[in-house]
Amino acid sequence: MSLLFFRSKDYNGRKDRSGLEFHKTLSKITQSSKKVPWTYAGKDNYLRDGYQVLITNKKVQGYLVADLSTKALGIDEAYVPTTTTTHPGPASRSIFVIKKVEKSDIFGSDDIIRYGQKVRIEMNPYIHRKTLLLSSTPLCPTIYSPVTHKQEASLSTKDVPLHSTWVIDFLDPNYRFEK
Numbered sequence: 001m002s003l004l005f006f007r008s009k010d011y012n013g014r015k016d017r018s019g020l021e022f023h024k025t026l027s028k029i030t031q032s033s034k035k036v037p038w039t040y041a042g043k044d045n046y047l048r049d050g051y052q053v054l055i056t057n058k059k060v061q062g063y064l065v066a067d068l069s070t071k072a073l074g075i076d077e078a079y080v081p082t083t084t085t086t087h088p089g090p091a092s093r094s095i096f097v098i099k100k101v102e103k104s105d106i107f108g109s110d111d112i113i114r115y116g117q118k119v120r121i122e123m124n125p126y127i128h129r130k131t132l133l134l135s136s137t138p139l140c141p142t143i144y145s146p147v148t149h150k151q152e153a154s155l156s157t158k159d160v161p162l163h164s165t166w167v168i169d170f171l172d173p174n175y176r177f178e179k
Helices: 003-016 021-032
Strands: 052-054 062-071 078-084 095-100 118-123 133-137 152-156
Antiparallel strands (some): 052 095, 062 078, 078 152, 095 118, 133 152
16 A cells, blocks of 8 residues: 555545544634624713623724733743734634723722723633733833834733733823823
């Protein structure tokens, strides 16, 4: 029997079991583009604890999305977030959950999120079996963004409060104190 016969048999066996790289890539794409629920603001238009939202970066005119096919360097289980200029809609790779860090603070104990409050930004539970937190590590010689060479952001399974706590600020710095 020839080597070609064994390779053909191996190929056909892996194809039947969906073991080819193509099938793995297709499965990842299907999983990351699956439609998931997101939250619409009620009549009061407040952002509330637990809302599932789409995050927009006004500076670069892009939408924050997860890229679970690219692991972050130097961090145990972490993935690289990225932005897309086209509206991704409510897909599993683009919906994040906003959660308050402190249940009671100077604003009280309601579920409304206000400017100046500390929040955590979690990846929705439909894309990964573990909770992924949007984190950012301080810039150092060994950990930095491979693209910009600045502070790196990642979606990490480790909960390091210093790296995964965010503050909601008003876009225009001239009005942040008022807001």
